[in-house]
Amino acid sequence: MKIAISGGTGFIGKHLTQYFLNKGHDIYILTRSKKTSAEKNLHFVQWMTETINPALSLEGVDVIINLAGKSINDRWTEEAKKQIIDSRVQSTRAIYSIISSLRQKPKVFINASAIGLYGTSLTKTFTEQSNETGSDFLAETVETWEKEASKIQELNVRTVFTRFGIVLGDEGALSKMVLPYKLFAGGNLGSGQQWVSWIHVMDLVRLIEHIIFSTVSGPVNAVSPNPVTMNEFGKTIGNILNRPHWLPAPAFALKMVLGEMSLLILEGQKVLPEKALEDGFTFTYPHVDKALQDILASS
Template sequence: MKIAITGGTGFVGKHLTNHYLNNGHDVYILTRSDKTSSQKNLQYVQWLSNEANPASSLEGIDVMINLAGKSINDRWTEDAKKAIVESRVKATREVYSIISKLEKKPSVLINASAIGIYGTSRDKTFTEDSTERGTDFLAETVKVWEKEASKVEELNVRTVFTRFGIILGAEGALPKMLLPYKLFAGGKLGSGEQWVSWISIEDLVKLIDYVIQNDKITGPVNATAPNPVKMNEFGKTIGNILNRPHWLPAPEFALKTILGEMSILILEGQKVLPEKLEKHHFTFTYPYVDEALRNILK
């Protein structure tokens, strides 16, 4: 296959790129810079600049994967929030533009998304059929993002919104969560009752490939493991694996003072189940969080 990836140098993008290169596929990474590759089946394609003409290099691609967007892990100033939204909208509009110019359209667009669209709750369970939508910044961002990506359906291209949970791997959010435990200062964050809907990076790559191969899967797909846990259990599991105490609580008011509005990423959560994947008989390599964490931390 010929696979184009935006955001290909990020955490998820690097894992997807390595997976497809290792399996003999051709990968095209869209980048703002003018880069060249020494690998015969890896090509960098310039985009989002005045002189770029990415469509000319992407004729014949089979799959487009859109992961582009500013990180949400920096403090949410008003300028940062604006950049988070605009980066996703701009990139997704450009993806539409590229696909519209291709004589042969790709068979599918995999567009990154997030479970934040459902809003936060400590007692509800969300699946792809859930109609509830949050009103916080994250939920509003995802709504705009998915609305922009859905326009690709007008081009008769199967479009899938992979709604990511917390991705567990050696990079990303997990190292920051491990640090207090490594310093013997780990403990309950906020109430500890908030849900953590998570997925291992290995399973995320596996499910994206599964969705690409299964043309019956369309629309939203919850990219989360089937066994979410509460934050307190998540922390205790980290402590047990690292042989570190889980004893020093971080109260809500302190986290809100330090992190501001971004504290919602830690203090709130949602219980999200991958119902669509299970209906299509996808098998998780790491369905339980202790297995996933042990694999990363071994």
């Protein structure tokens, strides 16, 4: 199978690439810079440049996965917020252009998205059936991104929006959350009652593989079936690392340091993977203690 991935050199992209290479698939990484690969089944394709037509290298591709976009883990200045939105819209438009020009369309287009679309709540539970959307910057970003990606459905390509929760792995948000515990300074972030909807990176990779071979379309929540509160999440990290969970970081201090981006930590949402479960997907790491044990034991 031929699989094209934009954002393939990032945290999630690297795990996807290695997983599919190990299964013998041909992987095409869309990149702005010119690169070569020594691996037989790994190919780099330049895109989003004026002189290169990436579609010439992607004829016959079976799957396109779009992970491209500026990181949301930098302080949200007005310029940064513009780049966060623009990078996602532009990459999705570029993929639309590629698919439009292919004689043989891919079987499925999988677009990264985020559970931030639902907005934040201490009391509500969200599934793919939830019609509510938040009013904060992250929700607006996801709404804009999915609207752009949905245009690819008009090309008669099955389109899936994988709404990521916090992805736990060797990179990403977890490394920043673990650091205070390693320094014996771990504790609640804000109230500790906010929900953390999370997924082990390898379950995310396997879920994307499941989607490729299924017939599911539209939004799919890429989260574990067992979200936890921030307090429980932190206590679990402390127990695994044999470190105390005692030094709270009050909300006002985080807001001063992080600005608007603090909502990623201070506010959350309880999100369930209803669609994945109904479609028969089985999680390897459904509980946070086993997921964190697997990741932190090798860190």
